[in-house]
Amino acid sequence: MKTDKTKVKRIPKRGxxxxxxxxxxxxxxxxxxxxxxxxxxxxxxxxIYGRKKDVLYFHGASVSRMLQTLEKGVSISVNVTxxxxxVLARSAFHHSLNxxxxxxxxxxxxxxxxxxxxxxxxxxxxxxxxERWEEVREPNQKELHITKVLQLKITEASAKIRDEGVHDDKxxxxxxxxxxxxxxxxxxxxxxxxxxxxxxxxxxxxxxxxIHEKIYKAE
Amino acid sequence: MKTDKTKVKRIPKRGxxxxxxxxxxxxxxxxxxxxxxxxxxxxxxxxIYGRKKDVLYFHGASVSRMLQTLEKGVSISVNVTxxxxxVLARSAFHHSLNxxxxxxxxxxxxxxxxxxxxxxxxxxxxxxxxERWEEVREPNQKELHITKVLQLKITEASAKIRDEGVHDDKxxxxxxxxxxxxxxxxxxxxxxxxxxxxxxxxxxxxxxxxIHEKIYKAE
Numbered sequence: 001m002k003t004d005k006t007k008v009k010r011i012p013k014r015g016x017x018x019x020x021x022x023x024x025x026x027x028x029x030x031x032x033x034x035x036x037x038x039x040x041x042x043x044x045x046x047x048i049y050g051r052k053k054d055v056l057y058f059h060g061a062s063v064s065r066m067l068q069t070l071e072k073g074v075s076i077s078v079n080v081t082x083x084x085x086x087v088l089a090r091s092a093f094h095h096s097l098n099x100x101x102x103x104x105x106x107x108x109x110x111x112x113x114x115x116x117x118x119x120x121x122x123x124x125x126x127x128x129x130x131e132r133w134e135e136v137r138e139p140n141q142k143e144l145h146i147t148k149v150l151q152l153k154i155t156e157a158s159a160k161i162r163d164e165g166v167h168d169d170k171x172x173x174x175x176x177x178x179x180x181x182x183x184x185x186x187x188x189x190x191x192x193x194x195x196x197x198x199x200x201x202x203x204x205x206x207x208x209x210x211i212h213e214k215i216y217k218a219e
Numbered sequence: 220m221k222t223d224k225t226k227v228k229r230i231p232k233r234g235x236x237x238x239x240x241x242x243x244x245x246x247x248x249x250x251x252x253x254x255x256x257x258x259x260x261x262x263x264x265x266x267i268y269g270r271k272k273d274v275l276y277f278h279g280a281s282v283s284r285m286l287q288t289l290e291k292g293v294s295i296s297v298n299v300t301x302x303x304x305x306v307l308a309r310s311a312f313h314h315s316l317n318x319x320x321x322x323x324x325x326x327x328x329x330x331x332x333x334x335x336x337x338x339x340x341x342x343x344x345x346x347x348x349x350e351r352w353e354e355v356r357e358p359n360q361k362e363l364h365i366t367k368v369l370q371l372k373i374t375e376a377s378a379k380i381r382d383e384g385v386h387d388d389k390x391x392x393x394x395x396x397x398x399x400x401x402x403x404x405x406x407x408x409x410x411x412x413x414x415x416x417x418x419x420x421x422x423x424x425x426x427x428x429x430i431h432e433k434i435y436k437a438e
Contacts, residue, residue, distance in 0.1 A: 033263050035252075042256050045322075091356040091358075091362075136308070136311050165411075178420050192384075192399050204397045
């Protein structure tokens, strides 16, 4: 997937072009930023996504300006970025950020068939919270009709990763300045039940699993 | 700041155009996605930023392709998005996300004077970790020379916020499905000292303050 567009120019050793790396990053998040050109100027819009195999899915209201623009087949750029740690050096210059980022270039197309749309919506749902789809009421015809789903084949993509410690200039190691990493994590907080939650309805399996896997354990 | 570009089209009640709201979101994060057009196609690149008054600052290596493109005065779109909660409804269709997002349109310019560059770098540093700048070795002439700083005047910006509970269809409230919010937080983990940390150097004030303010308290 290394092309002229996706090639990481700055610090090439941080560039990755294999599916395994790219998909691992995509699969550990659910929000991306889509860039496209609208009436001559660049627009960046955040949206949730789901990945299955070599395809990224987006959805939204049928009347969405972004989706209406994208389905025309314009070029898009998709970015997913996770910030994993502040890198605190002894010098201001060598401060940095540990992160994982994926960029995809391509052209999205409309998912037309209802059965394919349903499947894509399930994939997006699974990206946010696996197996939730099986617990809830599925979309009906009316809901499906007012929802648009787009698919982007992942053919031109790259990842950029910084996952290192501190690099200071030789003479700065003698400074009395604390240096190291402050890890950053995205975690889930305590559940807030809907005020109209029916009495006796317990937290479902998908939610328990999500929270168990990803909640932050204070040390 | 409500213009034809920034006006929130989908669900207008979620759009905000006042500085207070826009700046509060910008100030609670430090990473943005910048969209621009490069050789005819849209590119989205993540970068850290700092805000002071009505200006957003970016920096990078002088040889950075993005900065070299932006300093030519091309149109850019900047997006900052924070995901605050999964909104779990009883129906797949009404699942949603609580988030805060800011979009800015404009044209960046180069910060030329060394003293202005230094000040801008301090502002970016403060955005990630306030007061760290005072604890570390400041950039020297060589470092300043190989660093480029851009500024973007915030004149055309908007925020979009969803901060609500679950909205289900009337007939779905009787379903035996747990509904509510799973809050999402960005937190800091335990510090990882640099392997070459000088003996006896304690964690500094800025780091203690950062972690104290933002670390997740397990409940």
